[in-house]
Amino acid sequence: MATNARNAIKKGVSIYLMVTSVVLVLMMIFGVIMLLNQGNVIKISAQTFYKVMTIHGTGMIGIASLGGSAILWYFLSKYIHLNPKILFANLILSLIGVVMILVAIFGFNFSDGWTFLYPLPSFSSKLNGLTGALLFLFGLLLLGVGYLVMYFYLAARLIKEYGGLGKSLGWDYIFRGKKGYGPPAAVVATTMVIIANSVGILAGATALVESIVNILNPNFAFDPMLAKHLTYAFGHIFANCTIYMAVIAVYEVLSEYTGRPWKSNKVFLIAWNFSTLFTLMIYTHHLLMDFAVPEWMLIIGQIFSYANGLPVMVITAYGALMIVFRSDMKWDFASSMFFLSMFGWVAGAVPAIIDATIVVNHVMHNTKWVPGHFHTYMGMGVIAMIFGFMYYFNKMEGTQKQKGIDKYAIFTYFVFFSGLTGSFLYAGKISAPRRWAEHLPQWTGSDQVGALCGVFIIIAAIIFTTRFFIGLRDVGKNTPTKSFKRVS
Numbered sequence: 001m002a003t004n005a006r007n008a009i010k011k012g013v014s015i016y017l018m019v020t021s022v023v024l025v026l027m028m029i030f031g032v033i034m035l036l037n038q039g040n041v042i043k044i045s046a047q048t049f050y051k052v053m054t055i056h057g058t059g060m061i062g063i064a065s066l067g068g069s070a071i072l073w074y075f076l077s078k079y080i081h082l083n084p085k086i087l088f089a090n091l092i093l094s095l096i097g098v099v100m101i102l103v104a105i106f107g108f109n110f111s112d113g114w115t116f117l118y119p120l121p122s123f124s125s126k127l128n129g130l131t132g133a134l135l136f137l138f139g140l141l142l143l144g145v146g147y148l149v150m151y152f153y154l155a156a157r158l159i160k161e162y163g164g165l166g167k168s169l170g171w172d173y174i175f176r177g178k179k180g181y182g183p184p185a186a187v188v189a190t191t192m193v194i195i196a197n198s199v200g201i202l203a204g205a206t207a208l209v210e211s212i213v214n215i216l217n218p219n220f221a222f223d224p225m226l227a228k229h230l231t232y233a234f235g236h237i238f239a240n241c242t243i244y245m246a247v248i249a250v251y252e253v254l255s256e257y258t259g260r261p262w263k264s265n266k267v268f269l270i271a272w273n274f275s276t277l278f279t280l281m282i283y284t285h286h287l288l289m290d291f292a293v294p295e296w297m298l299i300i301g302q303i304f305s306y307a308n309g310l311p312v313m314v315i316t317a318y319g320a321l322m323i324v325f326r327s328d329m330k331w332d333f334a335s336s337m338f339f340l341s342m343f344g345w346v347a348g349a350v351p352a353i354i355d356a357t358i359v360v361n362h363v364m365h366n367t368k369w370v371p372g373h374f375h376t377y378m379g380m381g382v383i384a385m386i387f388g389f390m391y392y393f394n395k396m397e398g399t400q401k402q403k404g405i406d407k408y409a410i411f412t413y414f415v416f417f418s419g420l421t422g423s424f425l426y427a428g429k430i431s432a433p434r435r436w437a438e439h440l441p442q443w444t445g446s447d448q449v450g451a452l453c454g455v456f457i458i459i460a461a462i463i464f465t466t467r468f469f470i471g472l473r474d475v476g477k478n479t480p481t482k483s484f485k486r487v488s
């Protein structure tokens with residue numbers, strides 16, 4: 001590939017990662033503020049709490065996706081030519097969207113949560129004025145447009161190179177008995193994310209437009225239940241896809257470090273196909289408490305939620321063990337993070353599977369059990385993969401070298417993240433509700449423990465981030481990528 005395009009992509013990826021890591025630290029600070037308030041250590045007004053909760057949720061999901069996209073581009077661009085302009089276009093649209101969202105929340109008191117559930121934004125716009133709600137909704141819409149542009153472009157590229165998205169998902173091998181190994185794992189994962197996330201974003205965009213129309217002209221009302229379907233289809237898929245993007249780094253880097261290829265054999269391809277399908281089907285586990293939803297939809301939500309993550313998670317975790325087994329694996333920051341992220345992913349899925357059981361869900365779903373689940377797989381899964389990739393990227397393209405302090409930071413991050421999620425799950429067990437600014441005295445203990453853990457997590461994240469920035473100073477100055485051994 002032309003070195004210019006390669007350098008532009010490196011530059012783009014490094015900017016994505018810089019934004020991701022800085023925003024991550026800021027959002028973590030907001031997380032601790034929420035816990036301090038719930039734990040009665042500090043007092044902020046209820047509205048401030050919900051503003052903080054809205055920015056924390058939006059920001060975290062946003063950066064997980066941004067970091068995941070950086071991973072996707074970095075590795076995919078080694079297999080097929082990608083136009084860096086698209087990477088930057090998505091970044092710019094995202095940043096404009098983010099600024100609009102920040103202004104909406106902190107300038108105009110928007111505080112409806114990142115899930116913007118219809119008709120909440122219309123109600124709140126009557127209290128706080130139209131500007132905040134409209135800025136937030138349009139900001140999110142712009143973010144969605146940025147991602148759609150990126151995914152449609154990637155889809156076009158894959159169709160050109162592989163002859164169709166079915167082919168890049170390995171259908172030739174699954175259905176037509178083609179021999180050998182399918183497309184590289186990065187290509188398979190990208191195809192999955194393109195399909196799932198485009199559907200999810202289109203659903204979300206529809207719900208956003210409904211809200212906007214209703215705010216501008218209340219005579220146009222929509223079915224709130226349909227809007228909830230669209231919104232949660234979006235929220236579930238978008239949040240899920242962050243890990244399917246980030247996991248590309250696990251495949252690529254573990255295979256490079258062990259000198260063994262990560263083969264996309266038939267089982268691997270079938271697993272990814274199933275996960276593509278299930279990810280689209282199971283959002284109804286967010287609607288298990290809505291009695292008006294047809295029962296068959298809920299049953300689909302329940303059954304396939306069990307099955308959803310499993311195919312890819314199992315073949316990835318198993319594959320990671322197998323590829324490392326008796327290899328002369330180089331254990332460094334990146335490989336350690338990736339290995340631990342497997343644990344975070346698997347551990348995070350367990351409470352979700354429990355919660356997706358209808359009878360349990362009725363008791364647990366609005367408790368802190370649910371944040372306990374997704375903080376495990378996001379914080380110790382997705383974000384750990386992103387941190388691991390940041391180190392790997394820097395080692396290849398920048399100047400970062402591993403130091404003793406990195407090991408302590410990894411240790412601190414995982415120990416205290418387990419503490420944080422443990423405190424959430426425990427709070428769920430003692431029935432602490434989710435999304436309450438004020439907590440009863442019997443719940444505050446778990447909040448305080450969580451806040452303390454949060455402080456240590458932030459220290460670790462600041463160490464990762466600072467080391468990343470220091471190591472990055474040389475990127476883009478035409479330094480060729482140190483080595484990229486294609487193992488095949």
Ligand code: HEM
Nearest residue numbers: 028031032034035057060113114378379434435436454457
């Ligand atoms: C230091 C680390 C973190 C702390 C202390 C923290 C704290 C919190 C707290 C207290 C809540 C509100 C819980 C409630 O419903 O009462 C929350 C919600 C949330 N957090 Fe975190 N968090 C952290 C890291 C993360 C990470 C890494 C992610 C994802 C990448 C994340 C994503 C979310 C999301 C999506 C919500 C839901 C917001 C909503 O209910 O609308 N958090 N977090």
Ligand SMILES: [Cu+2]
Nearest residue numbers: 236283285286
């Ligand atoms: Cu879900």
